[in-house]
Each structure stands twice: as C-alpha cells, then as structure tokens.
Amino acid sequence: xxxxxxxxxxLLLGALGAGSLAAVSRVLLPQDARGAVAxxxxxxxxPQKAIAxxxxxxxxSMPANAPADPPFFPDPLxxxxxxxxxxxxxDVSGLSDTDLAAQRGKAQISAPILVFxxxxxxxxxxxxxxxxxxxxxxxxxxxxxxxxxxxxPLFDGVPELSLSVPVGRRFDYFYKPHDAGTYMYHCHxxxxxxxxxxxxxxxxxRPKQNRTxxxxxxxxTKYAYNDGDGSTRYDREFGIILTELWxxxxxxxxxxxxxxxxxxxxxxxxxNGRAYPDTLAPNGANSVARPDGGLQYRPDLDTASGRLQxxxxxxxxxxxxxxxxxxxxANLGFQDHSLTCDEIDLTVxxxxxxxxxxxxxxxxxxxxxxxxxxxESRDLIFTAPAVGDYFLYDRRYSFQNNGGGAGYGGxxxxxxVRPSLPAQTQPNL
Amino acid sequence: MTxxxxxxxxxxxxxxxxxRFPARRRxxxxxxxxxxxxxxxxxxxxxxxxxxxxxEGIVCxxxxxxxxxxxxxxxxxxxxxxxxxxxxxxxxxxxxxxxxLPGPTLCVTSGDVVTVVLHNTLTEPVxxxxxxxxxxxxxxxxxxxxxxxxxxxxxxxxxxxxxDADAGVKVGSMTYSFTAGSPGTYLYxxxxxxxxxxxxxxxxxxxxxxxxxxHQATNAGTSAxxxxxxxxxxxxxxxxxxxxxxVERGETPDWSSYQPRYFMxNGRSMPDTLAPNNATYLPxxxxxxxxxxxxxxxxxSAPALIRYLNAGTENYPFHPHxxxxxxxxxxxxxxxxxxxxxxxxNKFDLNVQPGQSLDATMIWTDVDQWNPSTNPxxxxxxxxxxxxxxxxxxxxxxxxxxxxxxxxxxYITDNNQCGEYYHIAHSHxxxxxxxYGATFGGMMTLYRIDPPGGCK
Numbered sequence: 001x002x003x004x005x006x007x008x009x010x011l012l013l014g015a016l017g018a019g020s021l022a023a024v025s026r027v028l029l030p031q032d033a034r035g036a037v038a039x040x041x042x043x044x045x046x047p048q049k050a051i052a053x054x055x056x057x058x059x060x061s062m063p064a065n066a067p068a069d070p071p072f073f074p075d076p077l078x079x080x081x082x083x084x085x086x087x088x089x090x091d092v093s094g095l096s097d098t099d100l101a102a103q104r105g106k107a108q109i110s111a112p113i114l115v116f117x118x119x120x121x122x123x124x125x126x127x128x129x130x131x132x133x134x135x136x137x138x139x140x141x142x143x144x145x146x147x148x149x150x151x152x153p154l155f156d157g158v159p160e161l162s163l164s165v166p167v168g169r170r171f172d173y174f175y176k177p178h179d180a181g182t183y184m185y186h187c188h189x190x191x192x193x194x195x196x197x198x199x200x201x202x203x204x205x206r207p208k209q210n211r212t213x214x215x216x217x218x219x220x221t222k223y224a225y226n227d228g229d230g231s232t233r234y235d236r237e238f239g240i241i242l243t244e245l246w247x248x249x250x251x252x253x254x255x256x257x258x259x260x261x262x263x264x265x266x267x268x269x270x271x272n273g274r275a276y277p278d279t280l281a282p283n284g285a286n287s288v289a290r291p292d293g294g295l296q297y298r299p300d301l302d303t304a305s306g307r308l309q310x311x312x313x314x315x316x317x318x319x320x321x322x323x324x325x326x327x328x329x330a331n332l333g334f335q336d337h338s339l340t341c342d343e344i345d346l347t348v349x350x351x352x353x354x355x356x357x358x359x360x361x362x363x364x365x366x367x368x369x370x371x372x373x374x375x376e377s378r379d380l381i382f383t384a385p386a387v388g389d390y391f392l393y394d395r396r397y398s399f400q401n402n403g404g405g406a407g408y409g410g411x412x413x414x415x416x417v418r419p420s421l422p423a424q425t426q427p428n429l
Numbered sequence: 430m431t432x433x434x435x436x437x438x439x440x441x442x443x444x445x446x447x448x449r450f451p452a453r454r455r456x457x458x459x460x461x462x463x464x465x466x467x468x469x470x471x472x473x474x475x476x477x478x479x480x481x482x483x484x485e486g487i488v489c490x491x492x493x494x495x496x497x498x499x500x501x502x503x504x505x506x507x508x509x510x511x512x513x514x515x516x517x518x519x520x521x522x523x524x525x526x527x528x529x530l531p532g533p534t535l536c537v538t539s540g541d542v543v544t545v546v547l548h549n550t551l552t553e554p555v556x557x558x559x560x561x562x563x564x565x566x567x568x569x570x571x572x573x574x575x576x577x578x579x580x581x582x583x584x585x586x587x588x589x590x591x592x593d594a595d596a597g598v599k600v601g602s603m604t605y606s607f608t609a610g611s612p613g614t615y616l617y618x619x620x621x622x623x624x625x626x627x628x629x630x631x632x633x634x635x636x637x638x639x640x641x642x643x644h645q646a647t648n649a650g651t652s653a654x655x656x657x658x659x660x661x662x663x664x665x666x667x668x669x670x671x672x673x674x675x676v677e678r679g680e681t682p683d684w685s686s687y688q689p690r691y692f693m694x695n696g697r698s699m700p701d702t703l704a705p706n707n708a709t710y711l712p713x714x715x716x717x718x719x720x721x722x723x724x725x726x727x728x729x730s731a732p733a734l735i736r737y738l739n740a741g742t743e744n745y746p747f748h749p750h751x752x753x754x755x756x757x758x759x760x761x762x763x764x765x766x767x768x769x770x771x772x773x774x775n776k777f778d779l780n781v782q783p784g785q786s787l788d789a790t791m792i793w794t795d796v797d798q799w800n801p802s803t804n805p806x807x808x809x810x811x812x813x814x815x816x817x818x819x820x821x822x823x824x825x826x827x828x829x830x831x832x833x834x835x836x837x838x839x840y841i842t843d844n845n846q847c848g849e850y851y852h853i854a855h856s857h858x859x860x861x862x863x864x865y866g867a868t869f870g871g872m873m874t875l876y877r878i879d880p881p882g883g884c885k
Contacts, residue, residue: 042798042804043797043807111614124808138817140817140819142749144746146777147753147777148795149797150751150752150793150796151751151833151852152797152799152829152850153751153824153825153850153852154518154810154825154827154829156750156751156804156852158750158852158853159818159819160820160822160823160824160825160869160874161821161823161825161851161852161853162825163811163816163817164816164819166817168816169815169817171811172808172809173808174806174807174808178796189819190868190869191859191868192862192868194861195859259866260866261859261863261866261868262689262860262863263692263866264860291478334859334860335858336744336746351774352753352776352778353777354774354775354776355664356774358770358773361771362772362774363766363772373744373746373780373857374746374780374856374857374859375746375748375780375857376746376776376778376780377780
C-alpha cells in the first residue's frame with residue numbers, strides 16, 4: 001500500500017512514538033477493536049442530527065399473483081389493494097402533531113434507511129403510535145441499532161435491560177457513531193414478533209474520509225470506509241435489507257391469534273420489503289431529500305404506487321459501464337442467504353461494519369456468492385461491466401418463489417448497466 | 430421414568446394473560462439474591478484452578494495423565510417453561526460426576542497424549558468422534574468408519590458395544606487416544622446413529638491450550654492473549670422434544686418432522702443461562718453462560734475470550750449487543766495469512782456453523798464516559814410511568830450511568846446490583862431466541878459490565 005497513507009493503527013499508536021510502534025507492530029492491541037477510546041471524539045463536538053421515527057402497524061402487498069394460502073393469504077381483513085398485515089417504522093421527522101398522529105396504521109416495510117456521518121450526534125425520537133388493527137395490544141416499541149459498538153443499555157433498546165416506549169409515548173435515543181459501515185435497526189420488544197412483522201431497516205454511517213479525501217482522490221469522492229488508500233471508493237450506492245415473511249404469523253397478528261415462533265415457515269423472501277418482481281419497481285413516489293443524505297418517504301401521500309404504496313424502497317441497481325458500485329447488504333431475517341451474481345465479480349470489503357483489514361493487512365474477498373446470516377451485514381463493491389442486465393439473487397432455489405407459486409420470486413433483483421445515466425443524487429435511485 | 434412432557438402446544442394463551450415463567454424467575458431471583466448476599470465474594474475464579482469449580486465462566490475437567498473416563502448416562506433437562514426432557518449425556522466418571530448436558534468440558538494442552546475411556550450403559554452402541562483431532566486410535570487401532578456385513582455404515586468410528594447381560598458384560602467399553610492438536614475449541618460427539626445420539630445429548634467440548642501459554646487462545650503469539658478470569662465457553666445446541674419423547678418411549682423417531690423447540694447455550698435456555706455454574710436447581714445442566722467483565726482500560730486491557738461451539742444442525746447467528754468480538758481462531762486454526770499476517774476480524778454477529786468452533790476476544794469500552802455530573806446524557810430518562818418496563822424482572826438500573834443505581838418499582842424483581850450494565854447476546858435467527866416460541870428465551874444470555882473495580 002501507499003506508504004503516505006495514514007492507517008488507523010498508526011494514528012492510534014502515534015502518541016506512543018515510532019519506537020513503540022516498532023516494538024508492538026506484530027501485536028494486535030485490544031484498542032484496535034472498533035470504538036477504541038483514542039479514536040473517539042467526545043460528546044459535544046460533533047454535528048447535531050435529529051430524526052423521528054414512529055412505530056405502528058399497517059397493510060402492504062405481497063405479489064398479487066402469489067397463490068392463495070387460506071385463510072392466511074391474502075388476509076381477508078386487508079383493505080384493497082393490500083393483502084398482508086405488518087408492523088413497521090415510519091420516518092415522521094418534521095411532522096406536526098396532527099400529521100404524526102395520522103400515521104397510526106400506516107407502517108411501511110422495510111423501514112426508512114437512516115444515513116449518518118461518523119461523529120454525528122444523533123437524537124432519535126421514537127414515537128409509539130399503537131396498533132390500529134389491534135387496539136387490544138399494549139406492545140411497546142424500541143430502537144435497537146444492531147452493531148452499534150460500546151453501546152450503553154439505555155440506548156440499546158432491549159426492554160428487559162432498559163425500557164420500552166409505551167403506546168402514545170416517545171423516548172429520545174442518542175447515538176454518536178464512531179465507526180463507519182453498514183448496520184441495521186429493529187424493534188427489540190418481543191423481537192421475534194416485531195422483527196418478523198416488519199420493524200426492520202438499515203443504518204449507514206459514512207466515513208470521515210468522505211470529508212478529507214485520500215491518496216490523491218479529490219474531496220467529494222465517496223468511500224464506504226476510512227480505508228486510507230481509496231480502495232472502498234464508489235460512484236453509486238445501493239442498500240438491500242433481506243427478510244422473510246411468514247404469512248400465517250402476519251394473519252394471526254391481525255386476527256387476535258398467537259404464533260409458535262418455532263414453527264417459523266417463510267412464505268415470501270424479501271429485498272427491502274418486496275419480493276421479485278416488485279424488487280424492480282421504482283422507489284416510492286413521494287419523498288423529500290433530508291439534509292443528512294437520506295430520503296424521507298411519505299407513503300401516506302403517495303397516490304401513484306398502488307399496492308406498493310407502503311413499500312417505498314426499491315432494490316433495482318442501475319449503473320454505467322466502468323462505474324464502481326457499492327452494495328450494502330443487511331440480513332434481519334431468520335435464515336441464511338447466499339446472494340449470487342453469476343457474471344459480475346463482487347468484492348466483499350467489509351463484514352459487520354468492519355473493513356476486512358487488520359493494520360496493514362488487507363483481506364478483501366472477491367467472489368460471486370455472498371453468504372449472509374441473520375444479523376450480519378456485508379459491503380460489496382463491483383465494477384459495472386458491459387451494458388446489459390444481470391441478476392443478483394438468492395441461490396437457494398427453494399426460496400426463489402412467492403408463496404410457493406410458479407415462476408420466479410423472492411430475493412431477486414436486477415443490476416441494469418446502461419450506456420449513460422444521471423448522476424446518483426440519493427442512494428437506491 | 431414417567432413422562433412429564435405436556436401435550437404438544439397448539440397455541441399459547443393471549444400474551445396479556447400468559448405468565449412469563451414466574452416460578453422460574455422467582456427462583457432465579459432467589460439465586461441472584463444469593464449472589465448479592467455473597468457481595469464481593471462473587472468473583473470469577475481462574476479457570477487455571479484445577480479441582481475447584483468457578484461460579485462463572487468455563488469449567489474445565491482435567492485428568493491425571495490426561496486420561497478421562499466418560500460414561501453414558503440418562504437424565505432430564507429442565508427448560509424455563511417448565512418442561513422436563515428425557516436426555517442422554519456423557520458423564521465424567523473419573524471426577525465422580527453424573528448426567529450432564531452438555532458433556533464435560535475436557536481441557537488439555539497441545540501435544541498432550543489424551544486418552545478417553547468410553548463406558549456405554551445404553552442399550553445401543555455408542556462411540557465418540559473427536560472433531561478436528563487427527564491420528565485418533567480406538568482400542569489401539571486407527572479410528573475408522575465401521576460397516577456391517579451388507580457394507581452399510583454403522584458408525585463413524587469404532588463403538589463401545591451395549592451391555593450384554595447374557596455375556597455378563599455390565600458396561601461396554603472403548604478406549605480412544607490421540608495427541609491433542611492445534612490450540613482451540615473442539616466438539617466431541619457420538620459417531621454412532623449420529624442424528625439420534627447427538628440430539629439426545631451425547632456431545633461436549635474439548636479445549637486445547639497452547640503449550641506454555643495457557644492464557645493465549647492460539648499459537649499465534651500474544652495477539653490472542655486473554656484474561657483467564659474471563660474465559661467463557663458457549664456450547665450451542667437445539668432440542669426437539671418430540672424426538673426425545675419418542676426415544677424415551679422406545680419408539681422410532683420421525684425425523685421427517687424434526688422441529689427444534691428449545692435452543693441452548695451450555696444445555697440451558699434463557700433465563701437459566703444466567704444461573705451460576707452448578708446451580709442446584711439445574712443438577713443436570715451444570716454450566717452457566719453469563720459473561721461478567723469490567724470496561725476496557727489501561728489496567729484492564731486483556732480481553733475476555735469466548736469459545737463458541739455449535740453442536741447442533743443449524744447455523745447459529747450469535748449476536749452480542751454493545752460490542753464486537755474479534756475472531757482469532759476457527760476450528761482450532763488461527764486466523765493468519767499465508768505468511769503469518771494477523772487476519773483476525775471483528776464481527777457483531779458470529780454465524781457459527783454446525784460442528785464449527787469460533788474463538789473470539791471481547792472487550793467493552795466506556796467510550797462516551799457518561800457521567801451525571803461531568804457528562805450527562807443529552808436526552809432525558811422518562812418518568813417510570815412512561816417507560817413500559819417489561820415483565821416481572823428487570824436488569825435495568827433506572828440510570829444511564831455505569832455504577833449509578835436508581836429505584837426500580839417494588840412490583841418488579843430488580844436484578845441490578847450496583848448500576849452495572851447488562852447487554853443481551855442471542856441468536857439472531859430469532860425463533861432460536863425463544864422457548865417453544867415464547868420470547869426472551871432460547872439461545873440467549875447476558876453480558877454483565879460492572880463499573881471499574883466491580884460492585885462493592
């Protein structure tokens with residue numbers, strides 16, 4: 001690697017001097033773990049960010065041509081054009097109290113993508129709007145930022161070890177992320193149920209390197225990590241969260257029944273809350289760009305997306321030959337998945353928000369199949385090949401269907417390489 | 430024995446009326462109160478203290494000349510929802526121990542010649558495969574797959590025959606021997622009728638330590654040094670109670686309907702994973718799984734070591750909250766590059782595959798140094814009435830600050846002692862974090878982070 005680069009280890013050991021560095025160069029110190037004290041800026045020194053999420057319930061649509069599975073699917077209680085009951089989060093930042101209250105019963109899946117910078121000081125207000133279909137339940141909700149290192153219990157969202165937000169109340173979580181990467185979030189209240197019902201989303205933390213540039217690449221170049229050499233730079237960025245949907249459980253929640261979660265038996269396999277071919281449909285029609293780089297969707301105002309109204313996140317990947325494309329993967333399902341792209345080499349540069357590098361030793365993996373288990377994340381970079389369409393899909397063919405129906409479904413999306421495209425202004429566009 | 434397994438559940442009552450294991454939790458609270466009564470005396474003992482059994486962390490069985498005698502036993506496994514499941518297990522006869530799940534943790538040193546004498550008391554052949562060990566012999570001959578007259582595989586290795594009353598043989602026997610290989614964590618398990626015998630509980634862990642460096646996880650130098658007072662073993666497994674019931678009744682199990690309902694760490698499910706080693710109310714499940722540490726600091730710089738071992742049939746995606754873990758060893762192979770580069774890596778979810786072991790180091794750092802006077806949290810702790818504390822127990826201190834304890838409502842059992850932090854660690858295949866579908870159970874434990882200096 002370029003000797004002019006500053007790698008994290010040297011930065012950490014700088015105060016000890018070169019002699020100490022030489023003496024310990026082959027010793028991995030625990031402080032090389034993410035979140036090391038020396039790397040952290042203290043609270044009070046970072047940009048303030050505020051975001052508000054609401055937890056509630058609602059209705060969405062699995063592919064309309066999936067075979068019926070009476071009485072579970074399509075759910076007879078579902079208002080047209082929907083067929084499946086869900087819980088979910090909504091981004092309610094900036095809404096008036098009246099508008100906020102009106103979001104009850106209007107959950108989306110997958111949850112809003114949250115995008116931050118390293119050292120942001122984030123106040124995340126979580127509102128519990130209750131369940132419009134199930135007013136008999138007094139379930140709390142919480143925010144668990146999965147993978148946030150050195151968390152304290154109050155902000156980690158496990159109700160048995162901290163608290164949960166009752167119906168009609170709000171709690172303000174605080175996070176100061178010190179480590180870039182691809183994370184995820186979910187409700188941890190009766191997690192097996194609330195996660196399955198749809199309270200899952202992604203969190204991305206952008207590296208400081210985005211603001212400084214490195215190795216001759218100009219400021220404004222985008223990187224996935226503080227790689228020190230530009231190896232994680234990219235031109236376009238897409239995020240895909242993987243989950244499964246068990247129709248019987250969703251039906252039971254809508255119909256005042258209970259599920260034995262050890263009977264879990266997936267009916268649909270989802271990317272960003274949709275099953276193929278819905279994975280290719282565009283993003284939701286009503287959104288505003290947030291100053292923090294994310295998109296706030298208002299599916300309640302989206303009159304154009306029909307049955308996908310409350311599933312605003314597309315998984316379609318578009319790029320131009322030669323571009324470097326970052327794909328952030330997260331899995332909050334209950335199953336392992338093997339995402340395959342037959343004709344494009346994928347370089348895995350990070351797992352679980354940790355760059356695959358240890359000091360000076362880089363261990364990126366180039367592959368065509370990426371295995372990702374429940375709760376894991378991966379960052380993939382590929383160089384867009386010749387113009388054409390390529391599939392990214394779960395190689396487990398028994399998952400490649402919708403409700404057991406004929407034809408392709410499940411976790412499958414397309415990488416469409418086109419001669420030219422507008423510059424990407426927002427992820428997943 | 431008479432079956433005490435209740436009829437298979439067809440559904441649970443509505444949540445609002447379902448008790449959340451009150452009896453078990455009261456008992457757990459009693460155990461916790463006992464720990465409180467001990468106060469500062471509750472200190473994890475060094476695993477190096479041969480002969481004594483620590484109340485926390487790994488329990489090691491060692492043996493003179495590394496010769497162990499393991500006998501098969503039958504017994505019952507208690508689950509937090511009140512089930513009692515007929516099971517089989519290996520017992521350390523040399524230590525005078527009885528039935529246990531998982532089997533005894535055998536601790537040896539790399540390069541030692543290890544002998545394991547297997548005594549079979551069951552009515553079918555039993556064997557032991559030492560996964561990851563090479564050059565194993567059985568009664569002096571190379572351990573080899575066994576076939577019957579029709580060339581059907583009967584066992585992965587030579588087995589101990591069942592007792593034969595007609596021949597006056599009370600206990601079948603087979604003696605295995607091997608030289609302990611690379612340092613790490615390994616599975617030993619029956620190699621005979623493996624589906625059934627491993628499911629019934631015939632498995633355990635072998636821990637191989639580096640020669641001359643017992644407090645390193647590998648031979649890869651000091652990069653895998655750990656604090657021996659904070660060494661933990663997580664043997665991960667699953668139980669299908671219907672299979673166990675069929676075996677108990679002498680029926681043929683129906684493997685086509687195999688469906689695990691209980692998910693275990695060291696043979697226990699949450700909240701029993703929190704009970705100390707050798708808890709008296711879990712006589713057949715001697716090993717706890719709570720991790721108990723203090724924050725990383727200049728004077729507390731050696732990490733904890735957690736040895737993960739998957740004795741089941743599914744991947745177990747284990748997710749510790751609040752800290753990453755650094756994988757330094759996989760199946761006893763250090764995570765090194767071809768020229769010795771340190772390729773260890775951080776994970777916030779350790780996806781342990783069937784039969785696999787992962788050795789990981791772990792620290793928790795008080796990065797933000799929240800302090801009520803000098804650095805208060807920027808948000809407000811709500812009034813208790815706005816907190817929706819869950820269930821009949823809490824581990825919350827009612828304070829954001831490490832070492833500061835607030836007041837918990839009197840109707841909730843308070844498991845927090847001095848303002849210590851608790852983080853959950855659990856399988857993220859979330860149905861594996863349940864007890865027969867009931868949430869906050871299964872393959873789940875807590876990581877306890879005491880303030881510097883510990884609870885006084």
